[in-house]
Amino acid sequence: MVETRSYLKRRLGRNTWIAVLCILAALHVLPWVFPSILHMMIMIFLFSLMGQGWNVLGGYAGQFSFGHSLFYGLGAYVSSLLFVRLGLTPWIGIFFACGAGILLGLFIGFLSFRYGLKGPFFALIMLAFAEIFHMTATGWSAVGGALGVLIPLKGNAPGLMQFLKKEPFYFITLWLMVGSIYLVWRLEGTRLGLYFLATREDHDAAEALGVNTFRAQMTAMAISAGMTAIGGTVYAQYLLYIDPDSTFGVVNSVEIMLRPIIGGPGTILGPLLGSVVLTPLSEITRLAFQSYSGVYLMIYGMILVAVIMFLPDGLIGLARRVVSRFHKEDV
Amino acid sequence: MAITPFLELQSVSKSFRGLKATSQVTFRLMENEILGLIGPNGAGKTTLFHLMTGFLRPDEGTIRFQGEDIVGLAPHRICRKGITRTFQIVKPFSHLSTLENVAVGCYNRTSHVEEVEEKAWEIMRFVGLEKKALQPASSLTTPDRKRLELARALGTKPKLLLLDEVMAGLNPTEQGEIVELVHNIRKSGTAILIIEHHMRVIMGVSDRIVVLHHGVCIADGEPQKVCEDPGVIEAYLGKGAYACLGSTK
Numbered sequence: 001m002v003e004t005r006s007y008l009k010r011r012l013g014r015n016t017w018i019a020v021l022c023i024l025a026a027l028h029v030l031p032w033v034f035p036s037i038l039h040m041m042i043m044i045f046l047f048s049l050m051g052q053g054w055n056v057l058g059g060y061a062g063q064f065s066f067g068h069s070l071f072y073g074l075g076a077y078v079s080s081l082l083f084v085r086l087g088l089t090p091w092i093g094i095f096f097a098c099g100a101g102i103l104l105g106l107f108i109g110f111l112s113f114r115y116g117l118k119g120p121f122f123a124l125i126m127l128a129f130a131e132i133f134h135m136t137a138t139g140w141s142a143v144g145g146a147l148g149v150l151i152p153l154k155g156n157a158p159g160l161m162q163f164l165k166k167e168p169f170y171f172i173t174l175w176l177m178v179g180s181i182y183l184v185w186r187l188e189g190t191r192l193g194l195y196f197l198a199t200r201e202d203h204d205a206a207e208a209l210g211v212n213t214f215r216a217q218m219t220a221m222a223i224s225a226g227m228t229a230i231g232g233t234v235y236a237q238y239l240l241y242i243d244p245d246s247t248f249g250v251v252n253s254v255e256i257m258l259r260p261i262i263g264g265p266g267t268i269l270g271p272l273l274g275s276v277v278l279t280p281l282s283e284i285t286r287l288a289f290q291s292y293s294g295v296y297l298m299i300y301g302m303i304l305v306a307v308i309m310f311l312p313d314g315l316i317g318l319a320r321r322v323v324s325r326f327h328k329e330d331v
Numbered sequence: 332m333a334i335t336p337f338l339e340l341q342s343v344s345k346s347f348r349g350l351k352a353t354s355q356v357t358f359r360l361m362e363n364e365i366l367g368l369i370g371p372n373g374a375g376k377t378t379l380f381h382l383m384t385g386f387l388r389p390d391e392g393t394i395r396f397q398g399e400d401i402v403g404l405a406p407h408r409i410c411r412k413g414i415t416r417t418f419q420i421v422k423p424f425s426h427l428s429t430l431e432n433v434a435v436g437c438y439n440r441t442s443h444v445e446e447v448e449e450k451a452w453e454i455m456r457f458v459g460l461e462k463k464a465l466q467p468a469s470s471l472t473t474p475d476r477k478r479l480e481l482a483r484a485l486g487t488k489p490k491l492l493l494l495d496e497v498m499a500g501l502n503p504t505e506q507g508e509i510v511e512l513v514h515n516i517r518k519s520g521t522a523i524l525i526i527e528h529h530m531r532v533i534m535g536v537s538d539r540i541v542v543l544h545h546g547v548c549i550a551d552g553e554p555q556k557v558c559e560d561p562g563v564i565e566a567y568l569g570k571g572a573y574a575c576l577g578s579t580k
Contacts, residue, residue, distance in 0.1 A: 007465065008434055008451075009444045191438045191447075194427075198435045201424035208384060208418070210410035210439035210487050266426075 010189035027174060031167050038166045042238065044272075044279045045173035046231055051259035051271030052180040053227030058257065059265035060184075060193065061220035062200025063118060067126030068256040070133055071101045071225045073247030075232025077137065080149045080242055083160070090161040090237050097233040098226045104129075105225025106218060113217045118203075127253070134248035148243025151236065161237045169238050176234065177272070180227055185268050187223075196220050197266070228256065254300060255282075262307050264316030273315050278303075335398050337362045337522055338383075338414075338491055343392035344546075345375075345382055352378040353546040356392070360491070365513070365523045367537030367554070369530075371567055375546040376526045377419055380493050384416045385409045396491070410439060413490035417480040417497055419526075423468035429455065430464040432479055436486025451486060458482045458512060474505045481512065492516060494525040498532055510536055534558065542566065 079093030187193040195216045198206040263274025289295035336359035353375040381387040385406040433451040455461040527533040534554045542550040544566040561573040
């Protein structure tokens, strides 16, 4: 037989497994070696998790969302309000947040995909919904209004996902991110994963080959929304304060989508790579242009234009091209 | 009536803003038959494919497949039932490899990854794409893209295969290869409905031919008979052409 190895199913060779385990081990030691960069690492992991959420829908299923702050904000608000009003621990609240995100995602997905909305129209629908929630959260005093929700600090309470130190959040976000990467990696090797890609590449051809494109898009939407909402909950617990602008704001949609786009949309490691590059950059520019608030957004805009013009497949695509060039020279 | 037809179209009509693309089209296709569908440009052949596979809904008429009405079903449902089409303008999943392209089709019958991979390789060998299995589909040449279109469709294990000009843009050698494939597909028990402009090819490959002109079915019969039909000759060459040909004979 010609084919001794399987190309459709995702498997790692032994050496790759060892490398992955080494990196994971190193990441577990990191907080004690470089305690000063903990905050940045948490941000990298968190936005990589939410970027992965965006990536499932935007990168794999090909539906560009311009309003993922909607799920992020929803996740943050649901768990925080459940905690503040009912005293429900965020460990359980995170499931409600995830569920709320999935339900809302399916609702929007139904409205859009049922009627074949895609491309810029879908992006605008997402933007519109994010703004609706933004306005509602601002105007509705029962959910804190413009002042937002302050989560009371109960000291070091692991049962309430509250810690006085940053290390626990580092591990929570690290493992959530690793989980999201693992999930997407496994997904790639299944029928559903391939159906996402087929739907993205050519809607009609996919239908003609027996792909229920509506169902594929709805599933992608659910996974995407759930993942992003989980990120929102953790973020709220980390900052202990949420307000409409910092959750549902358009800025967050840009932050979430920019990472997979820069790293490589539709790739497993794209969101992480994009996050590793962009998060430090955003922190530095924010510090450097402290007195000119909003300058970092202009820089984001320029990066986005440059990436879309010169690196349509992101950094991963660039890396692949370089590698294949070297391969050719070898031969 | 002893034999129920495999596929039966009964007075199928479809208009686009008053323009009748197909009008009262009626024909049948028997099990394991190769039926050719020809007609001048704009005759409504591709529209008919769209109607049969659920991409368009007919204004009136019924389409029965194995005795079951399939009007109104979504394209993927019709594919599940066993009718798979190819597209005149090939639609490869460009960023996916040839293997993955074929696998999308194979997943129609099973969700088991190993089975799909095995089946996909088998089909790629059948159409002669196995050496390009790991290339992205965007790197394939035109003839290979046509093969890929065919391979993906075969992956879905169709009972009836609708081929929309799979030979357009190919040279005679390549056409010969595809014709051979078509014969082999039929041997494996699949009925085929084929749209083609190359007369030589379609006359050779079809058991029976249906001719469409301005959306109307104007002839239905053996290739040789259809060729000599006055209505068909006039549809292709213009009014009075049959008389002219007759006078030169």
